[in-house]
Amino acid sequence: MNSKKIPGLYIHIPFCLSKCPYCDFYSSTSISAAPDFLNGLSKEMEMYRHQFNPIDTVYIGGGTPSLLSPEQLENILTKVRKNFDLIADAEITIEANPADLNQSFLESMREIGINRINIGAQSFDEKVLGFLGRRHSVKEAISAVEAPRKAGFENIGLDLIYGVPGQGIGVWLNTLKQGIAFSPEHLSCYQLTLEPKTPLGRRWQAGEFSAPGEELQYEFFMKTSEFLEEAGYIHYEVSNFARGMEHASKHNQKYWDHSPFLGLGPSAHSFHGNQRWWNHRSFDQYLASINAGNLPVQETETLTIEQLRLEALYLGLRTKKGISLQDFKKQYHSDLLSGKKKIFKKLEEAGFIAIRDGYLYPTPTGLAIADTLSLI
Amino acid sequence: MKNIRNFSIIAHIDHGKSTLADRLIQYTGMVDERNFKDQILDNMDIERERGITIKSQAIALPYHAEDGEEYVLNLIDTPGHVDFSYEVSRSLASCEGVLLLIDAAQGVQAQTIANLYLAMENNLEIIPVINKIDLPTADVDRVIEQIDSELGLDAFSALKCSAKEGIGIEEILEAIVKRIPPPKGNPEGPLAALIFDAQYDPFRGTVIHCRVFDGTVKPGDFIRLMFNQEAYKVEEVGRFLLAREKRDRISAGEVGYIFAGVKTVSDVHIGDTITLDERPCDKPLPGFKEFKPVVFSSIYPIAPEDYEDLAVALEKYLLNDAAFVYQKDSSIALGQGFRCGFLGLLHLEIVQERVEREYDLSIILSVPSVRYRFTLKDGSVMFVDNPAHYPNPLSIEKGEEPYIRAMLLFPERYLGSVMKLCMEKRGENSKLGYLGPGRIELMYEMPLAEVIYDFYDRFKSITQGYGSFDYEVLDYRESTLVLVDILVNGEKVDALSQIAHRDQARPRALRACERLKEEIPRQMFKIAIQGAIGGEIIARTTISSFRKDVTAKCYGGDITRKRKLLEKQKKGKKRMKTIGSVSIPQSAFLAVLKSDTDN
Ligand SMILES: Nc1nc2c(ncn2[C@@H]2O[C@H](COP(=O)(O)OP(=O)(O)O)[C@@H](O)[C@H]2O)c(=O)[nH]1
Ligand code: SF4
Ligand SMILES: [Mg+2]
Numbered sequence: 001m002n003s004k005k006i007p008g009l010y011i012h013i014p015f016c017l018s019k020c021p022y023c024d025f026y027s028s029t030s031i032s033a034a035p036d037f038l039n040g041l042s043k044e045m046e047m048y049r050h051q052f053n054p055i056d057t058v059y060i061g062g063g064t065p066s067l068l069s070p071e072q073l074e075n076i077l078t079k080v081r082k083n084f085d086l087i088a089d090a091e092i093t094i095e096a097n098p099a100d101l102n103q104s105f106l107e108s109m110r111e112i113g114i115n116r117i118n119i120g121a122q123s124f125d126e127k128v129l130g131f132l133g134r135r136h137s138v139k140e141a142i143s144a145v146e147a148p149r150k151a152g153f154e155n156i157g158l159d160l161i162y163g164v165p166g167q168g169i170g171v172w173l174n175t176l177k178q179g180i181a182f183s184p185e186h187l188s189c190y191q192l193t194l195e196p197k198t199p200l201g202r203r204w205q206a207g208e209f210s211a212p213g214e215e216l217q218y219e220f221f222m223k224t225s226e227f228l229e230e231a232g233y234i235h236y237e238v239s240n241f242a243r244g245m246e247h248a249s250k251h252n253q254k255y256w257d258h259s260p261f262l263g264l265g266p267s268a269h270s271f272h273g274n275q276r277w278w279n280h281r282s283f284d285q286y287l288a289s290i291n292a293g294n295l296p297v298q299e300t301e302t303l304t305i306e307q308l309r310l311e312a313l314y315l316g317l318r319t320k321k322g323i324s325l326q327d328f329k330k331q332y333h334s335d336l337l338s339g340k341k342k343i344f345k346k347l348e349e350a351g352f353i354a355i356r357d358g359y360l361y362p363t364p365t366g367l368a369i370a371d372t373l374s375l376i
Numbered sequence: 377m378k379n380i381r382n383f384s385i386i387a388h389i390d391h392g393k394s395t396l397a398d399r400l401i402q403y404t405g406m407v408d409e410r411n412f413k414d415q416i417l418d419n420m421d422i423e424r425e426r427g428i429t430i431k432s433q434a435i436a437l438p439y440h441a442e443d444g445e446e447y448v449l450n451l452i453d454t455p456g457h458v459d460f461s462y463e464v465s466r467s468l469a470s471c472e473g474v475l476l477l478i479d480a481a482q483g484v485q486a487q488t489i490a491n492l493y494l495a496m497e498n499n500l501e502i503i504p505v506i507n508k509i510d511l512p513t514a515d516v517d518r519v520i521e522q523i524d525s526e527l528g529l530d531a532f533s534a535l536k537c538s539a540k541e542g543i544g545i546e547e548i549l550e551a552i553v554k555r556i557p558p559p560k561g562n563p564e565g566p567l568a569a570l571i572f573d574a575q576y577d578p579f580r581g582t583v584i585h586c587r588v589f590d591g592t593v594k595p596g597d598f599i600r601l602m603f604n605q606e607a608y609k610v611e612e613v614g615r616f617l618l619a620r621e622k623r624d625r626i627s628a629g630e631v632g633y634i635f636a637g638v639k640t641v642s643d644v645h646i647g648d649t650i651t652l653d654e655r656p657c658d659k660p661l662p663g664f665k666e667f668k669p670v671v672f673s674s675i676y677p678i679a680p681e682d683y684e685d686l687a688v689a690l691e692k693y694l695l696n697d698a699a700f701v702y703q704k705d706s707s708i709a710l711g712q713g714f715r716c717g718f719l720g721l722l723h724l725e726i727v728q729e730r731v732e733r734e735y736d737l738s739i740i741l742s743v744p745s746v747r748y749r750f751t752l753k754d755g756s757v758m759f760v761d762n763p764a765h766y767p768n769p770l771s772i773e774k775g776e777e778p779y780i781r782a783m784l785l786f787p788e789r790y791l792g793s794v795m796k797l798c799m800e801k802r803g804e805n806s807k808l809g810y811l812g813p814g815r816i817e818l819m820y821e822m823p824l825a826e827v828i829y830d831f832y833d834r835f836k837s838i839t840q841g842y843g844s845f846d847y848e849v850l851d852y853r854e855s856t857l858v859l860v861d862i863l864v865n866g867e868k869v870d871a872l873s874q875i876a877h878r879d880q881a882r883p884r885a886l887r888a889c890e891r892l893k894e895e896i897p898r899q900m901f902k903i904a905i906q907g908a909i910g911g912e913i914i915a916r917t918t919i920s921s922f923r924k925d926v927t928a929k930c931y932g933g934d935i936t937r938k939r940k941l942l943e944k945q946k947k948g949k950k951r952m953k954t955i956g957s958v959s960i961p962q963s964a965f966l967a968v969l970k971s972d973t974d975n
Contacts, residue, residue: 010932190928190929191928192928193927193928193929214922214923214924215923217924218923218924221924238926238927238928238930239928239929252931255930255931255932255935256930261932263932263933267933268932268933269932269933269935269936270932271932271935276935276936278933278936301936307939307943310939310942310943310946311935311939314938314939314942315930315935318926318930342957343957346901346957347900350900350901352900365923367926368923368924368925368926369900369922369923369924369925369926370925370926371925371926371927371938371942372899372900372922372925373900374942375942375945375946375949
């Protein structure tokens with residue numbers, strides 16, 4: 001099906017030094033288990049040997065990949081090259097925690113072929129960092145952002161969080177200003193999501209603090225978009241901004257256009273054709289499966305054409321580029337506009353979407369309601 | 377015949393009718409413990425869930441009395457709601473006596489009195505029974521005093537029981553035998569049997585429940601239903617044990633059932649008389665009334681393609697509910713549907729619930745209406761129960777609406793607020809009486825439309841649950857009527873139009889707007905909701921659009937989860953009706969009518 005779309009590879013490193021109270025990614029603090037994990041990971045790669053070829057992006061995320069040693073990371077990439085056809089100028093990203101970034105680590109990263117680094121700075125405000133329970137300080141955040149440049153990185157991304165209880169728009173814009181002062185190529189600005197199963201989510205549900213209402217969320221969202229566009233960044237996805245589309249995350253875009261991807265490590269998801277499957281969200285189960293010679297897959301779903309359509313629609317509407325009407329028709333055997341001309345016209349008049357040059361795409365105000373837009 | 381007793385239990389709702397029936401059934405050994413289900417006569421799920429008896433039921437209890445004789449006690453269970461008071465009166469007409477059940481903690485309530493009147497009209501022996509004496513809040517002396525002063529009955533004759541604990545059950549059975557007279561009648565005379573219920577059996581057609589007053593009926597006889605003048609050949613007769621029990625005949629004094637190849641229950645009229653085709657009785661039994669629906673509403677399928685299924689569902693439903701009437705109807709906003717008549721709001725809700733549940737359909741009901749009468753300038757008279765058929769206002773000479781007499785019972789301390797409510801509801805000709813110390817009986821004549829609006833809920837909340845209410849339909853009275861329309865984004869939602877008294881138009885419209893605002897979820901566009909009489913806007917409100925809903929993160933591990941969420945929302949949206957590009961949930965249509973006095 002997705003014959004022309006080149007697959008990407010995601011590797012989930014399931015360790016963190018401590019657990020941030022808002023985070024619902026799968027990770028544990030037993031870092032001593034890293035050798036076992038790397039062992040298992042390498043076996044998992046062998047199980048998929050040459051099945052996703054070629055590959056033009058690798059994303060090492062987590063968890064906190066920067067907790068691994070340069071040797072361990074090098075080992076991972078060697079195994080990747082051994083088991084998959086990694087194209088020459090592939091985008092290879094690592095996620096890093098500001099507290100872990102020293103010059104020698106960064107230089108090693110360059111040496112082993114990592115060409116993109118995404119730094120979880122989250123904020124340049126001490127209070128906000130405190131509320132988020134991060135283990136780094138503003139000072140560390142600042143030097144973490146400066147360091148990769150010195151080490152020769154030409155593609156640096158920053159993760160920032162807004163809409164944190166108590167954080168006014170002014171505080172947020174200040175963080176943004178400080179962020180762009182380093183001229184990162186990429187920015188991810190996430191509105192804080194209070195997941196019910198996280199400690200912060202529970203405190204919120206217990207009424208310990210209140211979260212910004214919808215109006216304020218909207219203001220945060222629009223101000224962020226305007227501010228960064230003004231500063232020369234393209235708002236190319238709901239939460240993502242790039243200084244030119246050549247700096248947009250190639251890997252992440254695969255998620256939004258139904259490209260195939262292989263996810264390795266506990267809890268990682270994979271997608272190919274009309275199948276999606278995901279690994280055990282438990283380190284022990286993951287290892288046990290692998291050591292028994294099985295894929296560590298917890299569940300596989302086969303998507304119907306309607307489900308694929310709905311996904312293509314809602315994922316596409318998250319991006320500035322939008323959805324190619326022709327590709328949509330070709331891939332999902334249905335005309336996106338048919339029977340909906342009236343409502344699309346209304347949405348266009350209201351300034352939520354535009355239909356131009358064969359694409360249906362959201363405006364910034366449309367991006368803010370992309371989920372509902374996809375229900376039309 | 378001297379060993380037959382026909383009786384009913386009558387009570388205000390929740391005073392323990394179903395529980396006592398259970399106990400009598402158990403005591404007389406009709407069911408063993410293993411097969412026993414609570415509220416055994418309430419067969420339908422909906423009856424058990426709502427705790428109200430909707431259909432009449434009958435059961436024959438074998439009883440070995442103290443005098444050494446074997447008796448058959450026919451218990452006829454009656455519906456427990458004012459919507460069904462005609463059915464109650466026909467069930468009572470089939471009996472010689474009643475147990476008038478009164479909750480020892482609640483005392484006499486409006487339906488206690490209304491039911492007592494029905495029993496008296498039928499000259500029945502009345503045995504007052506004080507139930508729930510096990511409750512710590514029971515005040516038996518006060519109830520005895522009420523039986524004497526408020527009901528005018530012999531308080532010494534009252535029995536005391538706890539249906540729940542099974543106390544005093546034998547005394548009740550003995551009193552039924554000793555105090556309720558045996559039926560009279562001539563088994564050799566011309567057949568005269570009263571129909572008190574009809575139910576649909578999917579394998580056999582309609583089963584007629586009746587009480588035979590004179591004569592005998594047996595398989596092979598040709599019977600005639602005197603009101604619709606149809607003749608049928610009897611296939612089977614019998615009496616009611618827990619299941620039907622076939623017999624070779626049923627005769628004067630007995631309660632039983634007849635199968636005679638009657639296709640639908642609507643061919644059978646409750647209260648009609650059955651006689652023999654070749655040897656008819658000279659006149660029908662008294663008390664027959666042709667059934668008249670008083671509340672009307674249109675039913676539409678939410679998805680237009682479900683129309684045919686809805687048609688089939690209503691046709692099938694009708695087999696079971698003779699009180700329900702319908703015909704084709706269509707709405708600009710909601711498409712093809714059916715205009716339906718109901719006995720009251722409860723009946724309406726029951727039909728809605730059963731159609732949705734038993735036929736798995738999503739339906740919308742338009743704002744319920746009563747039947748108005750208009751005299752036009754050309755002298756012609758028309759009845760209108762559908763706002764869509766409201767006559768051209770310029771052609772109207774006179775409008776009239778149905779009135780009822782409401783009977784309200786409540787503690788004196790609420791008098792001020794109840795009277796205020798009744799005046800607001802255009803009540804007139806009030807009559808005030810004291811039933812006992814501190815207990816008020818208030819009669820008001822008021823428009824039926826006000827009662828179906830939100831009267832009952834507000835009355836209950838004003839009297840903090842201590843008030844009770846009953847009504848009977850009186851006559852038509854002149855009224856200043858207008859047609860109130862509701863517009864969503866400038867588009868008239870014809871299914872939300874209502875006919876109202878001029879003075880009520882503005883508050884009604886405003887309330888409808890506010891209700892819609894609560895029920896319609898915010899959408900991508902601002903929504904204007906207006907109430908109007910003709911071109912004049914009399915109420916308005918707006919629902920602001922929402923501006924932000926998108927999830928922040930959506931990467932490999934989030935896609936399935938998010939899609940599942942959207943699928944769920946999409947399904948929810950399918951259950952809504954889109955009017956003027958606004959999705960209106962089903963609940964909004966009924967909510968327009970509901971009260972908001974829960975504060
Ligand atoms: N404590 C107590 N509760 C009772 C007694 N009889 C009935 N109830 C309760 O009163 C409620 C209403 O009873 P039900 O038989 O459904 O009343 P109905 O509406 O008259 O049929 C139920 O919760 C019964 O369990 C009784 O003798 N004592
Ligand atoms: S460091 Fe990142 S992955 Fe680890 S707990 Fe914090 S937010 Fe989650
Ligand atoms: Mg009951």
